[in-house]
């Protein structure tokens with residue numbers, strides 16, 4: 026019987042718990058949860074504000090999840106140090122939890138660049154946790170003028186979530202376009218136009234020079250009056266626990282395909298980890314929920330004595346704003362080709378007979394077929410790729426491949 | 436575990452499976468009341484090109500990516516059947532993003548729905564298969580793990 030400790034209580038932790046229990050019913054599991062909540066669906070905090078879900082339905086797992094899996098959760102506790110010499114996790118309150126192996130599933134933290142006068146802003150919020158959403162909810166009124174710093178996924182999802190509850194929303198970003206980490210200029214322009222049509226204003230290629238109470242003075246000289254400030258500039262992987270003990274870290278905690286770090290007995294998974302990206306052929310932080318689960322599960326199976334590797338992780342996103350759906354996957358490496366239609370733009374990136382990535386706007390049906398081409402590095406010469414670009418479907422595969430897909434247990 | 440399998444060479448492309456699916460999941464007693472004059476949102480769909488047609492529905496995979504990827508924890512596998520809790524789903528389409536079979540599509544309200552083999556509607560077994568005039572889809576055991 027082994028003693029497993031998991032630091033963090035998000036999706037990667039759940040993957041780890043379910044991974045451990047798929048191998049061992051006896052091993053003990055202790056979860057150290059900084060947030061005082063049972064695991065919830067973090068990406069749903071914007072949907073909560075939008076009224077599309079509530080805290081009960083936001084449970085990522087059933088209420089009896091920890092009990093059923095015999096997990097001891099320490100709510101409100103925080104791991105401060107991994108004492109590898111004694112095999113103990115030291116908590117901030119000084120108490121110690123012995124471990125045989127540990128999974129760091131500590132996620133990421135909001136990155137707030139130094140901004141002059143930020144402390145003069147009374148109503149300022151991050152948008153990472155359920156508690157962030159609940160406290161933001163308390164101050165919003167139909168008259169609120171909201172300034173969101175950051176036009177990435179989190180900032181824009183926040184904008185959509187609060188849209189029906191506030192007077193106005195302005196989003197600013199240093200980048201020259203929205204969703205700059207996943208969209209090129211033309212795709213970003215389509216999304217921006219759609220958001221503007223829904224009443225969101227933008228100040229791009231611009232950043233806050235100075236805050237003074239309820240006024241932000243921008244680098245461009247523009248002045249924005251606001252009542253509520255949301256900071257969604259970016260996130261950074263929580264790598265401190267590994268860095269401090271000399272573990273290999275980069276942008277994230279570096280892990281191999283078994284999710285083992287450079288420190289024996291220590292695994293890492295989810296937003297804090299830097300694991301293999303099959304579309305890049307190198308390690309990279311993949312800060313998305315599916316990856317957190319899959320990495321966590323891989324770590325759990327290996328911790329409990331099973332043997333598994335996660336070799337086909339890729340970046341991928343499905344996001345919608347006010348009815349417009351956008352999907353993307355992979356890296357955008359190689360030659361680009363596109364398909365256009367009314368309100369539709371699909372871009373495909375091909376290199377060495379492989380689909381390295383894609384962006385879809387407005388038409389996302391059966392996109393998983395494209396995602397699988399990226400993930401599995403399917404040679405495009407084996408399928409009718411020209412037909413596939415027009416419409417995602419399985420007719421583009423050979424009859425033989427289809428027989429396997431739809432005629433056997435998969 | 437019985438699943439729905441495709442014999443594409445026998446498929447006529449008649450789309451009856453789609454109508455039977457929409458009817459079976461409507462909860463309405465008569466087919467005409469359920470479907471007539473309506474755009475249908477079935478959980479199986481016929482695909483193909485000029486040469487071949489075939490019906491695609493959830494494979495109830497051994498290792499379902501949709502279950503592991505759902506950002507709402509709304510999809511799970513129970514007794515071999517991949518099911519969705521529509522109360523929890525917010526319609527983000529991440530399951531569409533990851534399903535390699537292209538088997539999932541949202542319902543009329545934008546919230547996801549999926550084939551659950553008609554096990555919990557009044558049909559009790561896949562209505563698509565039952566109504567297929569040419570055995571182009573069958574419901575049977577073909578081995579493999581759960």
Ligand SMILES: Cc1cc2nc3c(=O)[nH]c(=O)nc-3n(C[C@H](O)[C@H](O)[C@H](O)COP(=O)(O)OP(=O)(O)OC[C@H]3O[C@@H](n4cnc5c(N)ncnc54)[C@H](O)[C@@H]3O)c2cc1C
Nearest residue numbers: 033035036037059068103104131132295296312313314317
């Ligand atoms: C608003 C928003 C929308 C998003 N939308 C999407 C989306 O649509 N699709 C998608 O794929 N992803 C989305 N994401 C990203 C997704 O939420 C993350 O990728 C996922 O939650 C990562 O899971 P994790 O378990 O690695 O980390 P987290 O969920 O961040 O969990 C880590 C936990 O560890 C805790 N912790 C940290 N340090 C310690 C410590 N020392 N001791 C104890 N506990 C600690 C933290 O408090 C946190 O609760 C979104 C994120 C946000 C904020």
